[in-house]
Amino acid sequence: MMPTYDRSDVSLEHTVKNSTPTDQTRWEAIVQRNREADDAFVYGVLTTGVYCRPSCSSRLPNRENVQFFDSSEEAGQTGFRPCKRCNPDVPKKRRFYHGITTIPGMKPTDYKHEEHRMYIRYATEQCYLGWVLVAATAQGICTVDLGDSPEVLKEGLHTKFPKAQLQDNAPGFEVLVAKVLTFLESPHLGFDLPLDIQGTAFQRRVWKALQEIPAGTTASYTDIAARIGQPKAVRAVAQACAANAIAVVIPCHRVRRGSGELGGYRWGVERKRALLQRESDQR
Numbered sequence: 001m002m003p004t005y006d007r008s009d010v011s012l013e014h015t016v017k018n019s020t021p022t023d024q025t026r027w028e029a030i031v032q033r034n035r036e037a038d039d040a041f042v043y044g045v046l047t048t049g050v051y052c053r054p055s056c057s058s059r060l061p062n063r064e065n066v067q068f069f070d071s072s073e074e075a076g077q078t079g080f081r082p083c084k085r086c087n088p089d090v091p092k093k094r095r096f097y098h099g100i101t102t103i104p105g106m107k108p109t110d111y112k113h114e115e116h117r118m119y120i121r122y123a124t125e126q127c128y129l130g131w132v133l134v135a136a137t138a139q140g141i142c143t144v145d146l147g148d149s150p151e152v153l154k155e156g157l158h159t160k161f162p163k164a165q166l167q168d169n170a171p172g173f174e175v176l177v178a179k180v181l182t183f184l185e186s187p188h189l190g191f192d193l194p195l196d197i198q199g200t201a202f203q204r205r206v207w208k209a210l211q212e213i214p215a216g217t218t219a220s221y222t223d224i225a226a227r228i229g230q231p232k233a234v235r236a237v238a239q240a241c242a243a244n245a246i247a248v249v250i251p252c253h254r255v256r257r258g259s260g261e262l263g264g265y266r267w268g269v270e271r272k273r274a275l276l277q278r279e280s281d282q283r
């Protein structure tokens with residue numbers, strides 16, 4: 001389980017203590033899976049990026065992860081995507097049209113492949129490594145970027161996702177950001193948020209192997225190549241590490257050269273050294 005980070009503490013406590021009677025009524029409708037409330041509102045789940053009808057049969061989320069919306073349109077504009085189980089974006093009386101919804105100007109096949117990129121929520125915060133940008137699609141975190149200024153980080157996000165609708169500091173997103181910041185401060189405590197990883201099958205295998213390196217320890221490119229069953233692919237492993245876009249969460253900083261030297265790092269060797277030192281101190 002993720003530990004509690006101070007900012008998250010304040011946010012969640014504020015959400016609970018300041019819930020209005022309307023919010024309480026809506027929450028009770030969700031708990032009861034009240035179909036009569038389906039036309040009154042929808043709710044988004046911060047940990048999944050999905051919004052649902054009150055009567056949805058999906059697993060009941062934790063109250064602190066729920067955000068209420070007056071309409072599907074409002075939920076979609078905030079960055080949530082419709083649940084595939086209860087189809088909250090489809091009117092109940094025209095449910096037989098389910099499956100043909102498209103974005104204007106896009107072919108249905110294009111929408112199928114691109115819908116998870118349509119909305120990306122993001123925010124920038126300061127940490128001991130400088131500035132950090134956290135971005136997430138409906139599927140999970142797609143970017144954790146480190147830099148010297150929020151402006152440069154935002155520009156980089158626009159460059160990486162030129163067709164996406166980017167939303168800065170979307171309501172509720174601070175909870176996810178706080179959890180990422182907690183992990184940056186104390187990586188040995190683990191990370192349990194979903195990731196939206198875009199890469200080749202080989203890159204995914206490398207990144208998975210990186211996540212299995214315990215905090216406070218390191219491995220060489222040769223070690224990683226052996227772990228994925230391709231001992232001769234040392235150079236390809238190094239390239240996969242360099243292609244990683246999710247800093248610290250996919251810990252490519254824990255990979256050294258065979259000689260023991262730090263080697264390169266996408267976000268700067270000094271940050272790599274600081275990360276390894278912090279992890280070593282927390283062991």
